[in-house]
Amino acid sequence: MFEWFGKVCYSPHTKIAAFARYLKDGRIMASRCDQCGYRSFPPRADCPECLGGDFTFEEVGGAGRLLTFTRIDAAPAGFEDEAPFIVGVVDLEDTGRLLAWFGETVPEEEISMGMPLQVVPRIFEETPEIKVYYSLERPGTSWVKGDSA
Amino acid sequence: MADSTSSPAGPRVGVVGIGHGVFGRRSDASVQELAFEAYREALQDAGIRPAEIDASVIGAVPEYHKQRSVGGVIQEYLNLNPKPTWLTEVACASGSAAIRTAWMAIRSGLHEVVLVIGCQKMTELSTAEILALMGRVGDVQWESVFGTTFPGYYAMFAQRHRHEFGTTDEQLTLVAVKNHYYGARNEKALFRKEITVEKALASDPVASPLHVYDCCANADGAACLVLAAEGRARQISDKVVWLDGLGCATASMSVLRRPELTGLPSAVAASRQAYAMAQTTARDIKVAEVHDCFTIAEIMAYEDLGFCAKGEGGAFIQEKQSYIGGSTPVNVDGGLKAKGHPIGATGVSMAYEIVKQLRGDCGERQVPDADLGLTHNVGGIGQYCFVNVFRRD
Numbered sequence: 202m203f204e205w206f207g208k209v210c211y212s213p214h215t216k217i218a219a220f221a222r223y224l225k226d227g228r229i230m231a232s233r234c235d236q237c238g239y240r241s242f243p244p245r246a247d248c249p250e251c252l253g254g255d256f257t258f259e260e261v262g263g264a265g266r267l268l269t270f271t272r273i274d275a276a277p278a279g280f281e282d283e284a285p286f287i288v289g290v291v292d293l294e295d296t297g298r299l300l301a302w303f304g305e306t307v308p309e310e311e312i313s314m315g316m317p318l319q320v321v322p323r324i325f326e327e328t329p330e331i332k333v334y335y336s337l338e339r340p341g342t343s344w345v346k347g348d349s350a
Numbered sequence: 351m352a353d354s355t356s357s358p359a360g361p362r363v364g365v366v367g368i369g370h371g372v373f374g375r376r377s378d379a380s381v382q383e384l385a386f387e388a389y390r391e392a393l394q395d396a397g398i399r400p401a402e403i404d405a406s407v408i409g410a411v412p413e414y415h416k417q418r419s420v421g422g423v424i425q426e427y428l429n430l431n432p433k434p435t436w437l438t439e440v441a442c443a444s445g446s447a448a449i450r451t452a453w454m455a456i457r458s459g460l461h462e463v464v465l466v467i468g469c470q471k472m473t474e475l476s477t478a479e480i481l482a483l484m485g486r487v488g489d490v491q492w493e494s495v496f497g498t499t500f501p502g503y504y505a506m507f508a509q510r511h512r513h514e515f516g517t518t519d520e521q522l523t524l525v526a527v528k529n530h531y532y533g534a535r536n537e538k539a540l541f542r543k544e545i546t547v548e549k550a551l552a553s554d555p556v557a558s559p560l561h562v563y564d565c566c567a568n569a570d571g572a573a574c575l576v577l578a579a580e581g582r583a584r585q586i587s588d589k590v591v592w593l594d595g596l597g598c599a600t601a602s603m604s605v606l607r608r609p610e611l612t613g614l615p616s617a618v619a620a621s622r623q624a625y626a627m628a629q630t631t632a633r634d635i636k637v638a639e640v641h642d643c644f645t646i647a648e649i650m651a652y653e654d655l656g657f658c659a660k661g662e663g664g665a666f667i668q669e670k671q672s673y674i675g676g677s678t679p680v681n682v683d684g685g686l687k688a689k690g691h692p693i694g695a696t697g698v699s700m701a702y703e704i705v706k707q708l709r710g711d712c713g714e715r716q717v718p719d720a721d722l723g724l725t726h727n728v729g730g731i732g733q734y735c736f737v738n739v740f741r742r743d
Contacts, residue, residue, distance in 0.1 A: 207495025211486060243492045243606065269513075269611055271505035272558040273497060277485025278478065280497035288496050290506060290605060298606040300493050314513045334495065 205331045209279035216246035223258060224333045227322045227344045230258040231296055242297030263320035264340065265291035268298065270312060289337050291318055304336035360457035364583035364590035365740070367396025367576030368702045373690035374540045376570035381410075381420055381471035382427035388574035388695075389428055389467060396576045396586055403576070404461040405434040409448030409468040410694030411441060413483060416474050424467065434461075442643065443729035444468065445573070445697025446736035452577050453593055462579045463586075468698030469572035480568075487730065489604040501565055501644060503605060503731045505557035508646035510611040512559065514661065517649065519559050521664035523550040525645040526563045528673060529681050533688020535715050540569050540690030564645040569690030573698035575705075591705045595628025595739030597621055601732045612661075614732030617654035621726070621737045625656075628739035630722060632656030635739070637707045637717040638678055639700035641728035642685040648672075651726055652680070655737070679717045682707075697727035697736065708742040 204213035205221040223230045232244035236253035242261055247254055268290045276284035287303045289312070299320055303312065318337045321344055325332035369391025371384055379387070385408075393400065406428070408421045417423050421437040438447035445468030452464040475483070488498045511517045527547055533539040550563035576586075583590045597620035602608055609615065625631055632655055640655065642648035649663035657678040658666040666672060672680035683689055683703040686696060704723035706712050720742075727736045 208497075209485070209495060211490035211494055215491065243604075269506040269509045271502050271509060271560075272555070273499055273502045273505075274555045274557065275499065275501065276481075276497055277494075277499055278482040279485060283497060286497060288498060288502065288506075290611075300496055300498065300606060302496055314509065 205333050207334055208283070208325065208332060217244045219258065220244055221333055224322050224335065225324065225331065228260050229263050229320060229322060229335060231261045232256040233259050240296050242293060242295070242299065261293055261295040263293070265293040265299070265318055265320065267312070267314060267316045267318055267337075268292050269314070272309070287312065289318070291320060291337060293320070299335070301335050301337050304338045304342070306339040306342050307337060360459060361579035361581065362592055362594070363453045363456045363577055364580060364592045365575050365701070365705050366578050366583050366587040366590055367392040367398065368705050369393070369395060369574040370538050370699060370702045371572045372538050373569045373571035373692055373695070375473050376471070377473065379570070381415055381417060381469060382424050384471060384570060384572040385424045385467050385469045385574075386427060388469070388572040389465070392465070392574035392576050398463070398576065398586055400429060402463055403430060403433060403465045404463050405455060406430055406465040406467060407448040407452045407455070408435060408437045409445035409466070409697060410437060410470055411439055411444055412437070414470060414472050414475060414693070424469070440734040441729035442641070442691070442693045443697055443727045443734045443736050444694045445699070446725065446727035446738065447697070449575065449577070449593070449697060449701060449738065450596055450598060450736060453596060456577060456579050462582050464577050466575040466577060466698055467572060468574075468695040470692035470694040471570045472568040472692060473570050489606070492604060492606060499557060501560050502557040504644040504646050505560045506605065507611050507650065507731070508559055511646060511649065514612055515664065517664035519551060520547055521668055522559070522564055522645040522649065523547050524667045525642060525648045526550050526687055528667065529642060529685040529687035532682045532715060533684025536684045536689060539684040539688050540567060541684070541688045560644060560646070566643050566686035566691040569692045571690060571692035571695045571699070573695050573702045575698060575701055589709050590743065591708045592741045593738060594741045595624035595626075595630065597623030597627070597737040598735070599623070600734055603730075603733050605731065613650045613654045614728060614735060616732045616735035617651065617726060617728065617737070620735040621655045624724070624737040624739045628741065630739060634722055635678055635724045636720040636722050637682065637704065638680045638724040638726065639683070639703055640680055640685070640726040641696075642681055642687050643691060643728070645687070647728065648680065648685065655724070655726055674715070674717055682712075682715050682717060697725065700725040700727060701738065701740070704740050708740060
């Protein structure tokens with residue numbers, strides 16, 4: 202089901218495919234190695250520390266700060282309709298980093314380095330197939346609620 | 351960890367021949383014809399016959415060519431069958447990877463004279479195909495799904511550099527102004543005209559804060575070197591330039607797993623290896639070719655290579671320290687920015703320029719007393735970096 206992730210998904214086959222289902226349910230998941238506890242976001246199936254291959258998904262809070270950003274005017278194939286769009290890299294409070302688009306709660310003129318942000322799971326509403334992603338929003342923006350726990 | 355800076359036993363390796371085609375939109379030539387232009391020049395420069403070549407290494411990025419396994423068609427067109435050949439690929443650093451493996455082949459004693467060809471035919475692809483490739487330069491699983499682009503990544507480095515060190519858009523632009531100044535004086539360059547800060551700042555936005563004039567252009571082209579073991583090298587040439595220091599390092603594919611975004615850790619590591627192996631320091635480098643795929647990339651290179659302190663790259667270009675006459679002249683052939691960037695050819699083109707500088711053959715672009723030169727060739731956004739140090743007798 203990882204093909205659900207992203208407007209254009211280039212890599213549908215992965216051992217962490219359930220990430221997309223969790224995202225559809227409104228949860229952003231990191232991985233924790235069952236053997237040594239190594240934690241990673243983005244999640245990964247294989248532990249680079251102890252080489253273990255078993256892991257458990259763990260939810261991350263989604264709060265973080267803006268590390269850097271850019272407004273992309275020249276868009277690649279599949280994103281022409283979105284251009285111009287702004288992507289940002291966020292240092293998550295929990296663990297790791299994440300790259301995503303800014304959502305509507307953060308106007309372009311308010312974007313500044315280091316600003317606090319909330320990562321919010323989203324569903325593309327204009328596509329017939331299931332397509333999920335996450336966006337960077339003003340802190341306090343509510344999460345999209347999934348219909349299953 | 352093995353010490354990659356120690357010198358294994360084996361012959362010293364030198365450059366005895368160099369060749370370079372004209373970079374540009376070469377709708378007049380196929381990839382093997384481009385390779386031949388550089389090959390012809392290199393063999394004539396070395397004064398050797400094809401039969402004296404023991405093997406060839408080709409640096410190119412396969413996804414740009416319609417011809418699959420491009421090494422085969424080049425080896426045939428050069429009439430080098432049945433001599434061995436193989437291809438090296440590390441994105442925009444593929445040419446330097448070819449040089450490194452040629453050095454290894456000679457140092458090991460396996461081959462004595464090895465041809466290196468860097469080549470790329472980029473304009474065979476349609477705009478749609480280019481745009482599709484452009485969308486897959488980053489980590490496709492977590493980043494490309496948000497439409498990230500190559501300029502977009504360097505733009506995010508530029509934002510960080512501006513934020514932490516106060517680097518200005520004008521300082522970024524001054525890199526392009528310098529490289530166009532020298533490109534205008536290089537007969538092999540794609541863009542042969544000077545630009546102004548005003549014109550560059552007014553050019554179309556690509557990915558903020560980068561404009562069109564902050565970005566290098568795709569091009570077709572090829573460059574070629576003949577490398578040889580010391581004994582053979584001295585027989586072939588009386589102006590051998592030695593490849594005495596080699597460095598190579600990697601960094602994460604994903605920008606999400608980089609410790610900081612104001613430099614390339616692979617460039618820092620690779621340069622320290624190369625300096626140690628050549629028993630030299632950044633201060634002694636008289637002329638450098640660095641990977642200015644974007645203006646911010648050249649500013650970060652000044653710092654990563656140790657030409658100036660961290661955070662002072664903007665001031666370094668503003669004070670013209672990277673011009674001829676400054677503390678370390680950089681990209682005085684126009685760099686990727688003005689010369690054009692046929693990705694597989696670029697690393698070999700850099701080596702071509704440094705050898706020419708160390709021979710004293712660069713005319714009005716000649717750096718005085720150039721006896722030690724450096725190339726810095728980056729793949730992607732620093733996923734790979736190769737730094738080589740060249741020395742003349």
